[in-house]
Amino acid sequence: MNGIVDNKLKLYQLTVIFSLLFSLMGFSYNVWRMEITEHNSNVRTASFEVLLELELAQLEQLVYAAHYDNDTELGNPRVGWVKVGLIEDLSSLTNDQVRLKAQNLTLVWSEQWQQMLESEAASMEITAKIDLVRAEIKRLLVSLN
Template identity: 55%
Template sequence: MDSQFRRKYQRSQMAVVLSLAFALAGFSYNVWRMEVSESNNTTRTACFEILMNLSKLEQLVYAAHYDRDESEGNPRKGWVLVGLIADLSELTDTDVREETVNLKAAWSANWSNLATDRPAADNVVNAIDAVRNKIKVLLRSLN
């Protein structure tokens, strides 16, 4: 009777240990999955905000160059947008951050000539398109 009781006791201990191991594994996976999902949601939100601000910046470039509208094409508004885009890019990956640095450099080099110089406007628009393309690649890669 004593050996039969001991075997039952050992089996129940093994069942408890296995149950605890499965519970810990499930909990660990759930925590990891929630962290990945939250990170992806943060990145997606930042990317969508950047895309919206890129379109505003592009509209500003077109207003400055083609319409010669000093109000809608005001470079101070452009600096604010470029700064915001750079700040939001910190929530994305390195490729997007690098392209926003290039956008900021293109804006810095060309903002004063937007109204009169077609290559200046094209440089900024090309930099906007480069950021936009990197964001599309990043969004496709998220799980």
């Protein structure tokens, strides 16, 4: 009789241990999944802020207004500095590739903003970097799971 009780007790203990391990694994996976989801959400939000709030498009418009229209109001370099700074700040919430492209955009902007009024090459170089940031953000958004 003791053997039957001991076997049932061992089976019960194994069931409890297995249930506990299974629930811990499930909880750990859930926490990990929530972390990934939150990270992806932050990346999406930052990316959409750059794309949808039209920071890149507004910067591109600013370059075109400055170069092609000689409009110092719409093509104001100080506004451009703000846009470039915001793009670089938001890129820190994305990934390394977008961050790198945004830093390159900032570098090119800092080197070319004074020539963008007169030089088509300067304005084209700035807009090429804007297009690279835009393309990298699109790649990042497609890659998110």
